[in-house]
Amino acid sequence: MEEKHGYWKHVKVRDDSLMGGWRYLSACTCSVCGCPSNIEKEHCPECGAIMDEPEPEEAEDDEKKAPLSDEASAD
Secondary structure, eight states, rough: OOOOBBBBEEEEETTSSSTTEEEOOOEEEETTTTTTSSSSSSTTTTTTTTTTTTTOOOOHHHHHHHHHHHHHHHH
């Protein structure tokens, strides 16, 4: 049986009222199979992946945040 490794992908929603622009929810999903969970566990209960990898930085977040500064300068 192949040993799988993954990380918990945290659910976030855009919230311009917050300094960083994102609100992180308590929900997360397995990066391997997409199984939802309301708490980080050492292993995914669905596929058994070991959750020992770091969550990668997402470049798209920077792109989504960029308009915040553009909107402020447009006023």
